[in-house]
Amino acid sequence: MPPIMTAVILLLAGGFLALLTARLPRLSTAFGVGGAVAGCVVGLIQPVRVLAGGISEAWLRPWSVPYGSLSIEVDLLSAFFLVPILVLSALAAVYGQEYMAAWRGRRSTGASWFFFNALVASMIVVVIARNTALFLVAWELMSLASFFLVTFEHDKDDVRRAGWTYLVATHIGTAFLFALFLLLGRAAGSLNFISFGPAPAASAGVLFLLAVIGFGTKAGFMPLHVWLPEAHPAAPSHVSALMSGVMIKTGIYGLFRVLTFLGPPPAWWGLTLIGIGAVSGILGVLFALAQRDVKRLLAYSTVENAGIIALGLGLGLLGMSYGDLTVAVAGLAGALLHVVNHAAFKGLLFLGAGAVAHSTGTRDMDRLGGLLKRMPRTGSFFLIGAAAICALPPLNGFVSEFLIYFGAFKGVISEQPAIVYPALGLVIGLALIGGLAAACFTKAFGIVFLGEPRSESAAHAHECGRAMWIPMLALAAACAAIGLAAPAACRLVIRVLGDATGMDAFALDHVVSTLTSILSFVVGAGVALMALVIGLVFARRRLLAGREVAHAGTWDCGYLKPDARMQYTASSFSQPLARLFHGAIGTKIRSAPPKGLFPKTAFFGSELVDVFKDRLFKPLFLAVESGVSRMRWLQHGRLQLYVLYIAVTLLVLLIWKL
Amino acid sequence: MSGFLFSLLWLLTALAAAPLLLGVINRTKAWFAGRTGQPLLQLYYDLWKLLHKGAVYSRTTTWVFRAGPIVGLASVLVAAALTPFGGAPALLAFPCDLILFAYLLGLLRFFTILAALDTGSAFEGMGASREATFSALAEPALLLGLAVVAHKTGSVSLSGMFSGDAVSAWAHAGPAILLVAGALLIVLLAENARIPVDDPNTHLELTMIHEVMVLDHGGPDFALILYTSALKLWVLGALLVNVLLPARTGFLLFDGAVALAAMFGLAVGVGVIESIMARLRLLRVPQLLVSAGALAGLAMFLVLR
CATH class of the missing domain: 4.10.260 (G Protein Gi Gamma 2)
Structure with a gap:
């Protein structure tokens, strides 16, 4: 049996043991976490071997399900998706061990660990399955396991409603996948992926649309995203990290895999994905910006990042259909790299938000503040995640967005007008997304972690334990490492691409050398930036040595009694942009402004709705x-x-x- | 090799002469108002004085507040190394370096906003919120303007666009040049907190944008911030001058001297704009920034026709 199947069995065994020992919370947690970590470590063997240049191995066993077979393979594309799934799952399990301790004795954590391990195992099977029946069973198991994880706090009304929304949405998506695979299977005469060949142009378009809707529901493309902002905040934070970081990426994986079955893409596929990406990206970040709940903000930002990935994929397809290899490779490579990058920083941000919620008991940013002093580690890691998701150099988010931008600018200077216009749209879209994301995450970090605490619970916050901050440290380090190893990461991604799409290896080599040499300049600039920062820190220390460094209150413009409640809040910070884009963001305002010389009552309340x-x-x-x-x-x-x-x-x- | 020497020379010139731009702007404004005005070198005196002071930090603040000015200066220094000047390539030039340029300015903004929020002051929060709003709208205009230049010159690197023979591509695109220059001028005014977007001389915290964000910085930190602002004005000004002056003689020293004269001409121009215009209401500023994007879009339309 290949090691990856051993990993699946380890995960399931850990899960079942956790369920059986649910009455002994400590033991059951140990089984759950132990099974998850052991399974993920064993699971990493095969994908790492494949990514390091080993050959991909297929494994096949008969299965009693009609048209089904236990057919799996870890090729480069599967391995590329497996690594973030396994790494983030292991880290989330370690984090969850401490995070879930608060519920010990009050609720069966055994069941939660069972579903956690089942979720990880099913995600693994989804990306390695090579038979439709096996794929769909794993897909459904993944949806159900995550549904039960989302409804962990099922005594809360909004959690039940969130779970219900998620269940309905995911099954509508799955229905489209059934149609997709039945059509593919009928044309091929078999339900094994290996027999799916290029479809005739007319039906390929239908198959493409089915795949975009079916997988797009999981990936969070607008307007199919509505379950994300409900389910992510409702789930325990390590589960949100896993769902947002890697589970939604199985949708991207599925879309990519199906695209390799459909033959050469026509231009309208690329345009469709660019359109979806621009809408998801811009509206996703606008909705995120207007939120007060920090986890809901992160959930909408996941929609935004799914949009960025769709932009990259669309640009890649457009480049392929017009035969522009540089545009195609830059777009697809940027999209694939963004999948991994988003897993790193969004996982980090959700874990950070979870640590805040764990410590203060609230996710409402307007009741937080000043946490960097009380939770220095969590705060610093969250800042790294926030800078990475805003695509700031020298972190990883910049590298993937840079690749997409590079493809788009190559498209802008292209001789073919059919590429120029969509590429221009993409540049404008990405620039707007970038600017709004910076506003969104300066708000998320600035309001939660900086300034003075806005409530008692925030004032008494405490740093989380080692089991919670070490996973965050690991993810923050990954953000920095991918940013600094950009050329190597780019080379790896393009190898995956070449293997999955069958592009001409010789022509690819040329693009690889172009992109890696450019990225080494980017890394060089990043290193120079960090060297300058360090140099300036020492220069300032030299300057201030021996001089008076005093501490005083914040300058309050002559006001005598400044109060923490007078600070700018999350709502006030985003108000100008929310007002500017009020057509897109549905804000319901209920207010009774003060009237007369001696107003008796006045109130103001705003509520956000997803249009x-x-x-x-x-x-x-x-x-x-x-x-x-x-x-x-x-x-x-x-x-x-x-x-x-x-x-x-x-x-x-x-x-x-x- | 001489190209490299000139790149280095112009970078050092930028580092040395950037504060002078603000002196020229202020003198122009003073001349318009019939005042003598401050000395041309006033900012140098200010920097010198501030660098010799101690520091006062608010008890509310954390390391983020202290990191703000340093990360800001470091990012604008790298951006300066990416900016070509006077027909010579930049010290650091590679395809698509304009994205790094734009995102380095983003990094500067990110930390300035966070340092402002770190003080917990309502006024600084106000400035931070406005800065985030306006820069989100300025970014598409900047990149679209540069995309026009990229399309016209067939190069995706700042140095490729603005040096060597790429210039001839501009020959038949006069109106497009002017439109892009207009867009970049609006971006320059907005990003550098000049009238009509922000008034650097205002005395009411409620109406400030950039100035209010740095209220709590003092001593060497404030010196870093002032110098960063001057350098940011220089690099964005250099882009605008590059767009407006595509003609080159091929003699790098002569071209550079012309560009240098143009930089100070631009400073006079900014001073004139500040003298003859009133500041826009805050609610009108987004319209101005969107119109910058529209100008760049129109330029794109002209070159694609």
Whole structure:
């Protein structure tokens, strides 16, 4: 058996043991965490071997499911997705051990660990499965396991509602996947991935759209994102990190894998993805910016980053369809690298937000503040994550966005007008996303960690324990390491690309050498930047040595009694942008402004609504419900008539078959 | 080799002469107002004085507040090394370096905003919020303007766009040049906190943007911030001068001297704008920035036609 299957078995065994020993919380946690970490470490053997240049191994066993077989393979693309899944899962498990300790005795953490390990195992199987039945079973298991993880605090009303939204959304997505794979299988005559060949152009377009909707629901493309901002805040933070960091990336993996079955892409596929990416990116970051709940902010930012990935993929497809290899490779490589980068910084940010919620008991940014002094480690790691997600050099986020920008600018100077216009749109979109993301994350970090605490609970916050900050440290280090090893990372990604898409190896070599030499300049500039920072720190220390360095209160412009509540809040910080884009962000404001010379009452309240959820899905589902409820007369509870239904149905089928 | 020497020479000139730009702007404004005005070298005196002072830090602040001025200066220094000047390539030039340029300015802004929020002051929060808002709108205009130049010159590196034979590509695109220059001028005014976006001389914290964010900095830290602002004005000004002066003689020293004269001409121009215009209401500023994007978009339309 290949090591990756051993890993799956270890994970499941750990999960089952955790469930069996649920009455002994310590033991069950040990089984859950131990199984998860051991499984992830063993699981890393094979993908690392493949990425280091080893050959990919296929493994096949018969399976009693019709058309199913236990067919798996760890090729370069699978290995590339496996590494972030396994690393982040192991770190999230270690973090979760301490995070979940607060519930010990109050709720069965054994079940939670069972579903955690099942989620990790199913994610592994999703990216290595090479048979449709196996893939869909793992996909469904992944959705169900994460549903149970999201509803961990099921006594809360909003958590139940979030879980329900997620369950419905994920199954609508899966329905599209069923249609996709049935069509693929019917054309190929088999449900094994290896037999799926290039589809004829007419049906390929339908298959592409099915894949975009089915996998896009998981990946969080707008307007299919509505479950994300519900499910991510409701789940325990290590689960949010896992779901946002890697689970939604299985949607990207699926889309990418299916694209390799569909043959050469026409231009409109690329344009569709660029359009989806621009909408998801810009609206995602705008919604994120307007949030007060820090985890909901991060969830919307996941939609934004899914948008950036879609922009890269779209640009890549566009480049492929017009035969511009540099544009194609830069776009696809940027998108794939962003998958890993986003796993690192979004995992880090969710773990950081979890540590804050764990310590203060609130996720409302307007009740936080001043936490960098109370939680110095968490705060510093969160700052690294925030800078990385804003694509600031020299961290990893800059590298992947730089690759996409490079492809787009190559498109702008291209001779073919058909590339120039979408590439220009992409440049504008990415620039706007970048500016808004900077506003969003200066707000998230600045309001939560800087200034004075805005509530008692924030004032009494404490630093989290070692099991929680070491995973954050590891992820922060990964953000810096990928940023500094950009040329190597780029070379690896392009090798994965070449293997998955079958691009001409000789032509790829040329692009690889161009991109790596450019990226080494970028890294050089980043190193120079850090050297300058260190030099300036020492220079200032020399300057201030022996001089008076005093400490005083913040300058309050002559006001006598400044108070922590007078600080700018999360809502006030984002108010100008929320006002500017009020057409896109649905803000409901209830206010009674003070009236008269001696106003008695006055209040102001604002509430954010997701325009897609309120104006698109709510009417849609209400219409479906009213349509379906007309069928109620069939279901009246009289058993005799039900038996009659069965008899009539059988009779009709019999007559039809005759 | 001589190219490299000139790159180094112009970088050192930028580092030395950047504070002088503000002196020229202030003298121009004084001349318009009928005052004598401060000495041309006033900012140098200020920097000298501030560097010899001690420091006062707010008890609310953390290491982020102290990191702000340092990260800001470091990023604008690297950005200066990416800026070509007077027909000579920049010290550091590679394809798509304009993205690094834009994101280095982003890094400067990120830390300035955080340092402002670190003080816990409502006024500084106000400035931070405004800075975040306006720069988010200025960024697309800057990159779209540069994309026009990239398309016209066929190069995606700042040095490639603004040096050597790329210049001839501009010959038939006069109107587009002017439109891009207009867009970049608006970005320059907004990013450097000049009228009509922000008034560097205002005395009311409520109406400030950039000045209010750095209220709590003093001593050497404030010196770093003042110098960073001057250098940022220089690098964005250099981009604008590069766009407006595409003609080159090929003699790097002569071209550089012309560009240097143009830089101070630009400073006079900024001073004139500040003297003859009122500041826009804050709610109007986004419209100005979007119109900068529209100018760049129109230029793109012209070159693509």
